[in-house]
Amino acid sequence: MGRMSAESLPTNGCVSEGSSPGSPKKDGGRKSSAFRWCVRGLFLGVSLVLLLHPKLGMGWLESAPAGASPLLALAKLRGGQISFLALLGMVLAFVALWWWRPFCRWICPLGTCNELAEKLGGWCRVPRMQLWPVGQVLATAAVMSVVVGLPLFLWLDPLAIWSSPWEASDGRISRLGIMALFGALILIFSFATRGGWCRYLCLVGGLQELLFFGRRLGAQALREWASLFAGRKGGVQPSPLTGDSVVDRNDLPAGGAQKAIPQVHNQRLIRRFFLGVGVAGVAIVLPWPKQTKDSRRLRPPGARQPESSFLNLCVRCGNCIRACPAGILIPDWSPAEWTEFAAPVVRFQADYCHRDCVRCGQVCPTGAIQEIQPSDKLRFPIGKVIVEGEICLLADERECGLCRAHCPYEAIRLRFSWDTYAVLPEVDPSRCNGCGACEAICPTEPRKAIRVEPL
Secondary structure (H helix, E strand, O other), rough: OOEHHHHHOOOOOOOOOOOOOHHHHHHHHHHHHHHHHHHHHHHHHHHHHHHHHHHHOOOOOOOHHHHHOOHHHHHHOOOOOOOOHHHHHHHHHHHOOOOHHHHHHHHHHHHHHHHHHHHHHHOOOOOOOOOOOOOHHHHHHHHHHOOOOOOHHHHHHHHHHHHHHOOOOOOHHHHHHHHHHHHHHHHHHHHHHOOHHHHHHHHHHHHHHHHHHHHHHHHHHHHHHHHHHOOOOOOOOOOOOOOOOEEHHHHHOOOHHHOOOOOOOOHHHHHHHHHHHHHHHHHHHHHOOOOOOOOOOOOOOOOOOOHHHHHHOOOOOOOHHHHHOOEEEEEEEOOOOOHHOOEEOOOOOOOOOOOOOOHHHHOOOOOEEOOOHHHHHHHHHOOOOEHHHHOOHHHHHOOOHHHHHEEEEEOEEEEEEEEOOEEEEEOOHHHHOOOHHHHHOOOOOOOOOOEEEEE
């Protein structure tokens, strides 16, 4: 009987049993595959609806779809925040210990698109491209960095990538256009490599492989140690599913696609694990760009401090930007440092951060923006208010006072200044959280006489 390499096995784990057409085994496989595709289509449709209409996700779906990722759930729980979707993500990670890639094969919308492109490549006889499994190394590095409290590489999470294009523009039609372009690029890559994204690049896919094979290797090592302590000669023989780099079709057990999986040699898996640990260590000690006074940005209320923690945790998924009812959050397309690219920044152009709104923290899938209560917003100021008296209308003895009238915290009062010999706004820092109501209503153009600046 001929033997086949591990990489030649299909991504979804389905191996032909050689049964004749119409046999019960083959018909059962077809029914199982059809059911799986129905479930995947359902999750794909739900994710599209939630991205198009963020208000439908209020409640336990508020951080969907990115919040269901096992990797992002780990980051959020590491930060001491618990949500339904974060717990669901950890359950999926636990299931991956016994089941081959459950998240990829049943839930992930990017995985669904990848497998469709892979099938199309097969029909067009595109040769399968063998790449190095970067996903396992980066998944190890990401997990290790999250555990030590300096998360890295989270922006490569597939659900963060799936969600991020939707923040790039306003308006539903333009969002669909951006999403179509982004999806086309992924599909073209997956078509040209026959599923290369999920097989070799995806962080969550690599994490699930590490969990699955790590459990098997751990169980095998425990059996060998038990045999040694029991005084038996030799150890437990490596099973054909974990210890060999090639797989015979006859060795593969029937009765479930999750058992017929691509194989990874033990030594290769261990090398990739330690390589990932090394990558995390090097990335953590690297001299990352330091933030200067001129490069600081206004961040949403509850953003992690210091700024480096926020930037490492933020995966640029766009959940906060879509959820903000005032529309004051936008992606930073022209940052001072490359580490700040596309991170959410606050712009008080037409509105301000409402006193009773904490939606950004509720929808954040990683805890980069902490979940706070409206009553806590004074403890998490967005910035500090600066008054430039030289351009204030009151300094020219013109009637105004709009900033005082519209301050929701009643933190502004008008006081006579002996320096300018005019009545000017004065801000009480103890009552101000930098909500931007004063800046949004200030009539001076182009520079605002009263504005919010980073702390």
